Amino acid sequence: MLVDVATFTVASVLIVLLPGPDTLVVVRNLMAGGRRAAVRASLGVMTGLVVWVVGAALGLSALLTASHDAYLGLRVAGALYLGWMGLATLRARPHEDQADAVAGGTEPARGRRGGLVGTGFTAGILTDLLNPKVGVFFMTFLPGFIPADAPVAGTSLLLGGIFVVLTAGYYGALLALSGPVMRWMADGPVRRWVDRVTGLILIAFGVRLAVEP
Template sequence: MSTSILAFIGAAFLIAMAPGPSTVVILRRSVVDGRRTGMAAVLGNECGVLLWGLAAAFGLSALLLASQIAYDVIRITGAVVLVWMGARALWQARRRGGAETEPAAPASVSLRRAYWQGLVTNAANPKAGLFAVSFLPQFVPEGAAVLPTLLAFSVIWAVVDLVWYLPVVWLAGRVGGVLRRPSVRRRMEQISGAVLVGLGVRLAVDA
């Protein structure tokens, strides 16, 4: 069991390091609105990770493998969410277009909203569900109780993901004073918005 746990932790770290929609949302919130808001997005993301892990443990995410309709519904929903978030970021950047000489605006996103952004971004990604149902069972040692082991791995997965994002948010907050200057902040909004829209379109067309 200990060998399986260590192997799982190593694999979970590699997964956490791979950039995706959640990374974009967390970095955006950390840079634009500060570390506390970034951490709220991280906590939302980890709840999404935990939900997918629990779904895999109870066999719910296996529906995504068995039903193309279920997969498509979640895929299109996730794409709409990403495009909406990206379009909103681009709109906010445009509104700030002539405000480079003004002082940096205070955090405009509440902790609750940042949390929900992190949660929805992760939960609306069907690939996370497919990954969970195909990834977690591989580390269950022979003879172990499957359900309790998968539940434990789900929690470990969320904790490992959290550990990875802690320094990411800290570093983003460290340079946030410079990056939150009006002109730089507007550029960050433009970049993150374009990336989110691109990821949403890719998810929509990637059947």
């Protein structure tokens, strides 16, 4: 059992370090609202992961995969949401006071375009819950590390919990090291280019979610 957990932990670290839409949403919130907004987005992402882990442990993810219409509908909704956030990021025009606040790690006085559903905790949890591939990932990834004589549901929750904790550690390190990067990105031209790249990548993630089975 210990060997399986250790192997799972190593594999999970490698997966967590690969940037995906959830990481990009956290970075987007970091740029738009500083560390506090990024922390809220991180908590949203981790809440979504917990929901999918519990769903995988209880077999709910399998039901979602079995229902073609539900899976397709969730994929389309997730793709539209990522695309909408990407477009909002491309169109955003941060004010000087926002850039100064973000560079200092404080909360800007005014929000950028995107509304409540595109920022903070809501953005993080929707990015995960509207991506059925996260549920399928846990449903297919976790069983490979469960010993034959171990309880499936309990062990799945244990392994999923490890994955969530590793994700929390990754986001914590990312935010702890973000100060110099945010000060660099507070420069107007640099910030505009970062917004463009971030927006295009979010749109690309949305297209990928829509077209890949």
